[in-house]
Amino acid sequence: xxxxxxxxxxxxxxxxxxxxxxxxxxxxxxxxxxxxxxxxxxxxxxxxxxxxxxxxxxxxxxxxxxxxxxxxxxxxxxxxxxxxxxxxxxxxxxxxxxxxxxxxxxxxxx
Amino acid sequence: xxxxxxxxxxxxxxxxxxxxxxxxxxxxxxxxxxxxxxxxxxxxxxxxxxxxxxxxxxxxxxxxxxxxxxxxxxxxxxxxxxxxxxxxxxxxxxxxxxxxxxxxxxxxxxxxxxxxx
Numbered sequence: 001x002x003x004x005x006x007x008x009x010x011x012x013x014x015x016x017x018x019x020x021x022x023x024x025x026x027x028x029x030x031x032x033x034x035x036x037x038x039x040x041x042x043x044x045x046x047x048x049x050x051x052x053x054x055x056x057x058x059x060x061x062x063x064x065x066x067x068x069x070x071x072x073x074x075x076x077x078x079x080x081x082x083x084x085x086x087x088x089x090x091x092x093x094x095x096x097x098x099x100x101x102x103x104x105x106x107x108x109x110x
Numbered sequence: 111x112x113x114x115x116x117x118x119x120x121x122x123x124x125x126x127x128x129x130x131x132x133x134x135x136x137x138x139x140x141x142x143x144x145x146x147x148x149x150x151x152x153x154x155x156x157x158x159x160x161x162x163x164x165x166x167x168x169x170x171x172x173x174x175x176x177x178x179x180x181x182x183x184x185x186x187x188x189x190x191x192x193x194x195x196x197x198x199x200x201x202x203x204x205x206x207x208x209x210x211x212x213x214x215x216x217x218x219x220x221x222x223x224x225x226x227x
Contacts, residue, residue: 034215043203043218044154046112087153096142096207096214102153 002027006088006101013078013108021073021086021104029093033071035064036087038103044087047073078108111137114206116219123194124227131189131222133204139184140206141214145177148201148221160187194226 005024013019025033032051036044048057050066057064061082063074073086085105089098113136123129133143142161146154158179160166166179176198178190187206191198201223205216 032215036218041201041221041223043114043116043205043221046215046217049215091214097144097156097159098216100153105151 002090002092002099004088004090004099004101006086006104008104009102010105011107013075013106015079015108015110016077018074018076018078020075021106023071023073023088023101024069025071025088025090026069027090027092027099031091031093031095033066034089034091034098035062035071035073036089038085038087040085047086075106078106080108080110082106083108112208112215112217113137114204114217114219116204116222118222119220120223120225122225122227125195126193128190128192129194129224131191131202131204131224133187133189133206133219135185135206135208135217138206138208140187140208141184142207143181143187144205144207144216145179145187145189146203146205148203154203157189191224194224196226199224199226 003026007022035047038044048064053068061076065072085103087103089100091098115134117132145157157172158166158168160181162181162184181187203221205218207214
């Protein structure tokens with residue numbers, strides 16, 4: 001069965017303090033790994049899709065990387081507006097649905 | 111592009127009534143639409159998957175007769191919560207799948223907060 005585990009569950013950072021969020025996964029043939037950002041009371045906002053081990057993608061202060069077992073979302077010099085829950089999801093070969101992790105709640109203090 | 115809307119954004123209803131939630135892909139045709147439910151501080155739980163013109167596929171434990179899904183076109187899907195009860199109160203989120211590259215990326219609507227009194 002496909003599984004996605006995110007850690008830590010919650011992360012508190014000072015503004016400018018860089019860190020990484022982890023997404024470990026097991027899937028029967030990875031079709032894609034997705035990162036989303038979700039603000040309270042809102043729907044998830046698409047950030048990245050990663051397809052194969054070794055791939056990296058960047059957007060502003062965020063950088064996502066992928067290995068055969070896990071993905072990291074690196075946040076460089078975060079700002080308070082980066083505070084949100086970050087969700088990781090995997091899509092298996094032959095499927096078009098996704099399995100989500102429980103998310104990491106990030107709080108960035110000014 | 112890839113904007114998904116939901117209506118209404120919130121709804122309060124009495125126990126025993128039915129509530130319809132609309133999900134629209136505004137600037138693309140969706141290959142598939144998905145309905146999720148999210149409880150406070152928890153992740154998204156997939157309820158059902160629907161393709162235009164076909165019956166929805168429900169996840170295990172989701173009552174088909176309680177959560178009616180109609181996928182009338184490539185840009186519109188509706189979820190009707192029938193005979194709602196307080197335990198159905200939740201945040202309902204839809205997504206629309208857009209084929210890009212080798213994957214179907216899901217783009218999410220803003221969600222609908224349902225409160226059943």
